[in-house]
Amino acid sequence: MAQPVVQTIHRDPALFWWILLPITVVMILTGILRHYAMTLLQTAPKKQTLAQLRQQRSLVRGITLRTNANVLSPSSFQSRKAYMVQAYQEGKFLADPEARGKPRPNPMSDPAAMEGMMGMMKGNFAMMVPQTLIMGWINAFFSGFVIMKLPFPLTPQFKSMLQSGVGTRDLDVRWVSSLSWYFLTLFGLQPVYNFILGSNNSANQVTQQMAQMNPGAGMMGPEQDPDKLFLNEAENLEVMEHRWILDGVEDRLLAKYGL
Amino acid sequence: MTEEERQLAINPIVQSSVQHNTQVISNIRNLTASLFGVAAGTLGLESYPGFIFYLLGTLIVSVLLFMFRAEGQPSKYFHRPMSDLWLGEVFGGLSGFVLTWTLFYGLVRA
Numbered sequence: 001m002a003q004p005v006v007q008t009i010h011r012d013p014a015l016f017w018w019i020l021l022p023i024t025v026v027m028i029l030t031g032i033l034r035h036y037a038m039t040l041l042q043t044a045p046k047k048q049t050l051a052q053l054r055q056q057r058s059l060v061r062g063i064t065l066r067t068n069a070n071v072l073s074p075s076s077f078q079s080r081k082a083y084m085v086q087a088y089q090e091g092k093f094l095a096d097p098e099a100r101g102k103p104r105p106n107p108m109s110d111p112a113a114m115e116g117m118m119g120m121m122k123g124n125f126a127m128m129v130p131q132t133l134i135m136g137w138i139n140a141f142f143s144g145f146v147i148m149k150l151p152f153p154l155t156p157q158f159k160s161m162l163q164s165g166v167g168t169r170d171l172d173v174r175w176v177s178s179l180s181w182y183f184l185t186l187f188g189l190q191p192v193y194n195f196i197l198g199s200n201n202s203a204n205q206v207t208q209q210m211a212q213m214n215p216g217a218g219m220m221g222p223e224q225d226p227d228k229l230f231l232n233e234a235e236n237l238e239v240m241e242h243r244w245i246l247d248g249v250e251d252r253l254l255a256k257y258g259l
Numbered sequence: 260m261t262e263e264e265r266q267l268a269i270n271p272i273v274q275s276s277v278q279h280n281t282q283v284i285s286n287i288r289n290l291t292a293s294l295f296g297v298a299a300g301t302l303g304l305e306s307y308p309g310f311i312f313y314l315l316g317t318l319i320v321s322v323l324l325f326m327f328r329a330e331g332q333p334s335k336y337f338h339r340p341m342s343d344l345w346l347g348e349v350f351g352g353l354s355g356f357v358l359t360w361t362l363f364y365g366l367v368r369a
Binding site for chain 1: 286293300309358361362
């Protein structure tokens, strides 16, 4: 069997100046715009009452005590643990002591939960709108002809997506239209954003979608019963094994210096 | 408490330093991956040779990182030197590589 004929297409060099470059510049500018839009859309955390703040921070205090227990001497850890466990079990830190043991209200009716959902909606919105606009722009202006050849082969399944509007049956899949350059920039521009905007930018929708898979795991959501969280933390403190970091420090020191 | 946890408690790992080191590695990887894409596109590499070129390039970058950034003692800077320095972020730069590879291949060759 003969070697398949290598298809060559002569293209106008002006394609680079009028298609590749504009798409790239628009993608970079959209990323920067999205970053600043997300920064501006972020709502400041709502001001909480003193009791709510105390409830939240005292739970964090218990967790901090548990993670850093190693640096405390046994006696000081025991006294802290005794105080925290007792206070947790009595519900001393609860913002609303009367609501203890009652079922929680429906999260849909809670305004704080609605606020969180609105924030997520805004994030999705800021991602969807530019994506749709740019894809529409590319389809309207630059569809119907191939502009470049990919340096690696693809399976024929990609033909309909990457050669949209070309409509030649036998053309190699490696010849692609401008929409595929859009996809390449969509995935490949993250380093460019990193260098322009710093590492914690919110310019790329792909990374954002990945981050949204587990939103705020371990945070104290408004729908959780604080009393249950406190009792849970009290139990964690009760069962934890405490080991002082300075146990046997003399032996370690002597071993380290070989005496 | 296991022996490893005890060691970590005695010599704790500072999270912000770990993040900084990972960031440095990731920046170097992204930048070099894009430059490798420029080189591969200009050389006109196609399909497998291009990807092998990328892997070889990242290997060279790993050696340079080991010699100059970690000063030959990666355990001083990384908790797990194998996965953080030698293999860390190898595929994170791939999309940038493909982008510049395609661009320069399209400009120079095809």
